[in-house]
Amino acid sequence: MPTEVFNPNPVVFSPAKTLGRKSELLAHSLWIDEPTSSDDETDNVELIDQDEVFDLIRSIYDPEHPNSLEELRVVSAPQVSIDQNRITVEFTPTVPHCGMSTLIGLCIRVRLLRSLPNRFKVDLFVKPGSHQSEHAVNKQLNDKERVAAALENPVLLDTVEQCLRDAGRRGQPVEA
């Protein structure tokens, strides 16, 4: 595991107020992994919007800080765009030399893979100009073979699971 801390002193922002809206309803349809009888999922299209995708990823922990990606402003709702079944998620590494960027991206990808109905194709990019190895990071995160192989690496998978451990709280405070 890397011992170097890429951004020892990140700026932490307080999370936005959780959107009260339909989240209860959507939480149910999205929590459970794919519904078991989903043969005709296209007939039964759930509405997934920008806020919903943001809710899914906002509470992922940063790999090197006890803060969520939302608190570090790595992800935000306006950085999510949806065009039919294609979702594009942009994220902003905290520092341009952030060696954790591919790991953060991997966490976002895994979270969305596990939560979204599989009709969605997700493309993941770092914010243009925010990272010195922008092209390399983007390429790796969108290569499904590399992602699949990474998830068969037990050490890496364990790290991802750690970052995702409270992702389900969707912006809510951790329960005491």
Next chain:
Amino acid sequence: MYQVTAVAELPGHDDRAWAAAWNPSRPILSSCSADKSVRLYSYSSTSDGTLKFNHVSTIPTGHTKTVRSIAWSPSGKTLATGSFDSNIGIWEQEDIGEDELGAGEWECMTILEGHETECKSVAYSSTGTLLASCSRDKTVWVWEVHPDADFECLGVLMEHTQDVKCVAWHPSEEILASGSYDDTIKLYVDDPTEDWYCFATLTGHASTVWSLAWSPKGSYLASASDDKKVRIWKRADNYRWESVLAISAHDRTIYSVSWSVGRPKSGDGSLGWLATAGGDGSVKVWELTEPAEVEGISKNAPPEHRLIATLPSAHGVHDVNTVSWCPRGGMEDVLATTGDDGVTRIWKIVPE
């Protein structure tokens, strides 16, 4: 024009099905998956001419990670598996009975170790005397196949600067092609006095090269890329290959390309049928024809290409990972595809 009609749906893998390979000499189809197993199906024609597939065997393989690719030796007796566990498995069946067709025990003859990270592709040369493999470790290995499942490494080619995604042998000569995450394609031959070496680097793709397919006669090479294009390269001279055509073929990454003689209406100048598939879920079939010989036109005129069939959503909402033409006589119009849904599907291209 043509239609892509469904012939069979073969579920069974518990996870993403990465690849399928037709046995070249016997009616057997194999598929491999992230579930680490290989499934084998036999098939036969029923009295009304339709193909019927039966699951005959599952090899658990023992690979500790995804089985990414499979390849049959030209004899059809040996199956090679390339896995993310970095090893290559060599499988044979004891006492092949004439009517058994893949049923029964498949024995692991040997495990080829050497790659440092995920093996992504394996391929046998046309004579079956050579096996090539490639890996995320950026290398391509050429193995010589000896009797009794003995393999000797003839060369480790370290030409690519990134993961090597695929390897493919020329249909009749000992020329090897590899495609990479570094966006290039490399071609290699054996120097009788030296070792295997790279004699050409083909550049033009703007992103990862996922798959390669030689034309049936070997005068062209097709490549499929993350840049959503298929490129056609032509043999201009013995060791000189040139880009002659780029087709914007799909809306997302193209994961697989396969080239067969097909069943073109006119055989004159036909280069056969090219099938492509990828992340947009569709399968497309293109008919390619030699360029007309016109005075004054350079000999590197591109082949004519025509989209003759499109099948959207071949695996529902899922990506299609492999498309593969059946290499056996009389089945030139039959395709297999595998998808992220873990299913292998069989299709036939029929005139409308």
